[in-house]
Amino acid sequence: MPADALAAARRLHPAIRARAAAIDAAAAYPDADIADLAAAGLLGACLPADFGGIALGHGGPASAVLCEILTMIGAASLTVGRLYEGHVNAVRLVATYAPDALPLLAAEIAAGRPSGVWNAERANGLSAVRIDGGWQLSGSKIHCSGSGAIRRPLVTARIGDDGPLMMLPEVAAERADLSVWRAAGMRGTATGTVDFTGLVVPDAAVIGVPGDYYRSPFFSGGAWRVLAVQLGGLDAVMALHAEKLNLRGGTDAVPRARLARAGAAHEAARLIVREAAARAERDGNPAAIDAYVDLARGGFEELALTCIEATRRNIGLGSFIAPDPLDRVLRDLETYLRQPFLDASRDNAAAWLLDHEGRFQ
Ligand SMILES: Cc1cc2nc3c(=O)[nH]c(=O)nc-3n(C[C@H](O)[C@H](O)[C@H](O)COP(=O)(O)OP(=O)(O)OC[C@H]3O[C@@H](n4cnc5c(N)ncnc54)[C@H](O)[C@@H]3O)c2cc1C
Numbered sequence: 618m619p620a621d622a623l624a625a626a627r628r629l630h631p632a633i634r635a636r637a638a639a640i641d642a643a644a645a646y647p648d649a650d651i652a653d654l655a656a657a658g659l660l661g662a663c664l665p666a667d668f669g670g671i672a673l674g675h676g677g678p679a680s681a682v683l684c685e686i687l688t689m690i691g692a693a694s695l696t697v698g699r700l701y702e703g704h705v706n707a708v709r710l711v712a713t714y715a716p717d718a719l720p721l722l723a724a725e726i727a728a729g730r731p732s733g734v735w736n737a738e739r740a741n742g743l744s745a746v747r748i749d750g751g752w753q754l755s756g757s758k759i760h761c762s763g764s765g766a767i768r769r770p771l772v773t774a775r776i777g778d779d780g781p782l783m784m785l786p787e788v789a790a791e792r793a794d795l796s797v798w799r800a801a802g803m804r805g806t807a808t809g810t811v812d813f814t815g816l817v818v819p820d821a822a823v824i825g826v827p828g829d830y831y832r833s834p835f836f837s838g839g840a841w842r843v844l845a846v847q848l849g850g851l852d853a854v855m856a857l858h859a860e861k862l863n864l865r866g867g868t869d870a871v872p873r874a875r876l877a878r879a880g881a882a883h884e885a886a887r888l889i890v891r892e893a894a895a896r897a898e899r900d901g902n903p904a905a906i907d908a909y910v911d912l913a914r915g916g917f918e919e920l921a922l923t924c925i926e927a928t929r930r931n932i933g934l935g936s937f938i939a940p941d942p943l944d945r946v947l948r949d950l951e952t953y954l955r956q957p958f959l960d961a962s963r964d965n966a967a968a969w970l971l972d973h974e975g976r977f978q
Pocket residue numbers: 699703733734735736737759760761762763803806808952953954955956957958959960
């Protein structure tokens with residue numbers, strides 16, 4: 618039941634939050650947190666009922682619950698939230714475009730390993746050529762979260778001019794280069810570069826047809842899940858902000874005004890994420906879904922930056938100094954806010970507004 622999954626996330630929240638500082642300090646992949654998610658059934662919850670899951674993340678009314686789960690895990694640790702969101706995305710793409718390949722992910726989940734989606738690349742990136750019974754890969758992906766730990770990621774590979782083809786290669790940990798991930802935040806996400814050159818992917822591990830990855834509304838519209846995780850980070854920032862002002866005692870009008878500005882931005886962010894999730898997971902016009910989620914992405918970034926700025930001003934230098942949890946949570950959120958094509962998203966939302974009397978209804 619979705620309610621059980623939510624209860625499990627709620628139960629895990631304190632332990633994941635308690636481990637977040639050590640994960641950040643060591644820039645270590647959160648093995649214990651992922652093991653907890655697996656043991657609580659949250660990795661398997663994304664699978665359809667035939668595989669013992671509850672199809673969490675596959676649309677419909679349970680999406681509101683997924684939104685809460687992602688936010689709750691993100692509030693405990695944006696690093697763990699990022700990894701969980703990638704897993705949810707991978708399972709949904711496979712369930713949507715190639716359900717026959719689900720046993721590959723079910724086997725990973727049974728072994729306690731999540732999946733993830735590795736699409737980002739530089740220059741020529743990853744390509745595949747046809748061989749007997751499958752595809753041979755050549756090239757690499759960048760910014761692969763969970764690299765070295767995830768064995769069956771969903772990757773996109775160029776095969777010609779028809780758009781990329783999704784695949785589930787089996788990737789050995791040695792192919793990951795984590796030396797490139799020396800980020801200010803999200804340090805435990807193991808977001809490395811992975812070289813796939815020479816790997817062979819059998820036809821049974823090919824997902825859908827070329828171009829499916831970017832198909833509307835699952836690609837742009839699905840970005841609401843990232844916002845839901847980021848919202849958890851914003852929840853954590855607001856809680857720490859208020860706690861610190863209270864501890865200081867006797868705040869005057871200036872910090873109170875800044876707190877109110879941060880609180881208004883946080884609340885607006887919460888509402889737009891919830892609305893984006895609801896619209897994206899209802900059957901509807903794909904272009905309208907994409908445009909609304911694009912609006913939410915751009916809006917969320919601005920609201921989050923407003924909240925961060927007000928918090929840093931109110932708390933001052935202390936908000937930049939470890940091991941204060943506010944330092945880590947802000948670094949993580951600022952890093953995770955860097956998402957692809959944000960300017961293009963705003964532009965697409967504007968195009969919709971221009972064609973619809975300046976509003977979404
Ligand atoms: C913690 C973390 C984990 C991640 N994990 C994954 C993962 O598992 N899988 C994955 O696929 N990706 C992952 N990513 C990468 C993510 O998908 C994006 O690729 C990345 O966040 C892009 O951020 P960016 O700010 O560089 O955005 P970009 O879209 O690259 O834009 C940066 C800036 O450059 C500008 N710009 C971009 N292209 C051009 C151009 N051609 N000409 C002019 N201006 C341009 C943009 O307008 C923007 O101002 C992760 C990112 C983070 C932060």
